[in-house]
Amino acid sequence: MPTSQDMTTHFDPGLLDALQHQVALFARRAEQTRLGSVGQVRSSMDRAAYLLLNRLDREGPMGVKALAAGMGIDSSTVTRQVAPLVDTGLVKRTSHPEDGRAVVLQLSPRGQARLEEVRTSRRALMAQVTDGWSDEEKESFCSLLTRFNTALSARQNGHPHPLEQAGAS
Known part of the structure; x- marks a missing residue:
């Protein structure tokens, strides 16, 4: 290798x-x-909170284990990160619809409103920063950044890069 x-x-x-x-x-x-120094306070939200709220918004209510697995982090980390979101009313804990003993996390109406506020502000920032870029340039940058993030994630999750795999054959 x-x-x-x-x-x-x-x-x-x-x-x-x-x-x-x-x-x-x-x-x-x-x-x-x-932190709001570029995008103003409206876009300010802890990175972990933003990612957790986004996942709950896109995928719906889920348990801590499912949330952790989907984000590629430990359940104890999710538990720690979710606690302040529950305390501030952005996320609510509810009983699992099929197993009343299990708890699922769900975006609250307040959490939905706050997430949309941050998204709107960040969209405006992205529009401002890429002003003058063609749609093709924006799509290309997004595609390459997605590819870069996917490669980093795969590496962190123990999946070797194709060059590493080729050397192992």
């Missing part, structure tokens, strides 16, 4: 340095935006 060093020799080190630098800048600016 090739080492990390072997894999980077196939690529331009300067390009890889530029890529990692841009990813670091992106992460910092994304954090600043989350």
Whole structure:
């Protein structure tokens, strides 16, 4: 199996340095935006809260284990992250419809309203930041960013990169 060093020799080190630098800048600016310094307070929401609320909105009520599995994190982490959302009324705990002993997490009306407020603000920010970009450029950037995030997620979940698989054969 090739080492990390072997894999980077196939690529331009300067390009890889530029890529990692841009990813670091992106992460910092994304954090600043989350805190409201770029996108204003309306878009400010803890990253974990935003991702949890989004998943509950898109997939409906679910238990902690299902939520954790879908997000690729530990159940205890989800439990910790959900607690303040329940305390502030953004998420509610309800009985499972088929097993009254089990608890499911559900987006509350207040949580739905807050999530929509943040989404609207972030959409406006994305429109502002990409003003002057063609639809094709926006689609390409979104596609490449999705691909990048998918590759990072696969790596973190123990699924090797195709170059690593090729070297293992």
